[in-house]
Every structure is written in C-alpha cells, then in structure tokens.
Amino acid sequence: DSDNLRAVAGFEFAADAVIRGRALVGFHKMLPRGSDPLLRFGGWTSGVDLSYTVLGRTRFTGRLLRDTNYSALDRRPFYLSTMGGLEVTHNLVGPIDLDLRASREKLGYAATTTEPTMPPRTDYADTLGGGLTIRISMQTRIGFYYDDQQRTSSAGPGWEYSREHIYTTVTYGF
Numbered sequence: 001d002s003d004n005l006r007a008v009a010g011f012e013f014a015a016d017a018v019i020r021g022r023a024l025v026g027f028h029k030m031l032p033r034g035s036d037p038l039l040r041f042g043g044w045t046s047g048v049d050l051s052y053t054v055l056g057r058t059r060f061t062g063r064l065l066r067d068t069n070y071s072a073l074d075r076r077p078f079y080l081s082t083m084g085g086l087e088v089t090h091n092l093v094g095p096i097d098l099d100l101r102a103s104r105e106k107l108g109y110a111a112t113t114t115e116p117t118m119p120p121r122t123d124y125a126d127t128l129g130g131g132l133t134i135r136i137s138m139q140t141r142i143g144f145y146y147d148d149q150q151r152t153s154s155a156g157p158g159w160e161y162s163r164e165h166i167y168t169t170v171t172y173g174f
Helices: none
Strands: 002-013 019-032 041-054 058-070 078-093 096-109 121-135 140-153 161-172
Touching: 002 041, 019 058, 041 078, 078 121
Parallel strands: none
Antiparallel strands: 002 019, 019 041, 041 058, 058 078, 078 096, 096 121, 121 140, 140 161
C-alpha cells in the first residue's frame, strides 16, 4: 500500500528507423503507507530499449532500466532496481534465429530506522542465456531457450542462488 507520483518523458523511434525502440526518463516519488519514514523513494527513473540491425541479419538490443519494484521481503516494501542487458539475434538460415543475451540487475534495499539489524542491502542478479527461435509465420514464433541465473547478496549466502532453466515459448499475434 503506497502513494505514488510519476512523471515520464521520452522518445519513441519509428519501426522503420535505423535505431528502433524507446528511451524514457522520469521521476518517481513513492511513499509506502504505515512504514518506516526512511523507506521512501524519490528519484530519477529510466527505461531504454533500443535496437539496431546490421545487414538485415543481426539485431543488437540494449536495455537499461531504473525504477522501484515492490518487494516480497518483510519490512522492506520495495527495492530500487537498476538493470542493464544486451541481446543479440542473428538469422542463421531461413526462419531460424539464434538468440544470445546477458543482463545484470542491481537490487538496492534501503536501511530502516526501526530495525537496527537491517542495514542497507544490495543483491545482484546475473543472467546469461540463449536459444533458437523458429518463425512459423509473420505472427507466430516458437522459441527453445536456456538460461543460467546467479544471484549474490550482501545479506549472505542464505539469500543467494544459482539456477538453470530450459524452456520454450510460443508467440502468436493477431
């Protein structure tokens, strides 16, 4: 339960432009209700998702995001997420594309005044992944992917994990 004030401005590039996507910058003020006054956020946010295609076969997509997210942790209602990532999609042959991606997210949890045992905390979530996408039609794609995810935490090894995912996606537009 929180009160939020947001203002956002940015650019959206045309789908047929050399550089595609959008770049946004904003300000976010978040006041969680009934919590520690130190657990407030007021600051700049951003959302950048831009891509560039080389020779019609290889697309590079860069992402930078900075904003608050609600937390599932007790006594820490939100965290500040700062994420950067790069995805490369290369057409191998015909309708088959190779996708490779890497990202790093920093999750910053604020200190509290009511809990002296809860100092500021910083976690990092790293993802490396890739896979193959098969374009069935203009609106339909099937993807087969693998991701390796690692999370480290200043709160200690009890909050860290390492996991691997093998999964598939089906995308259909109409």
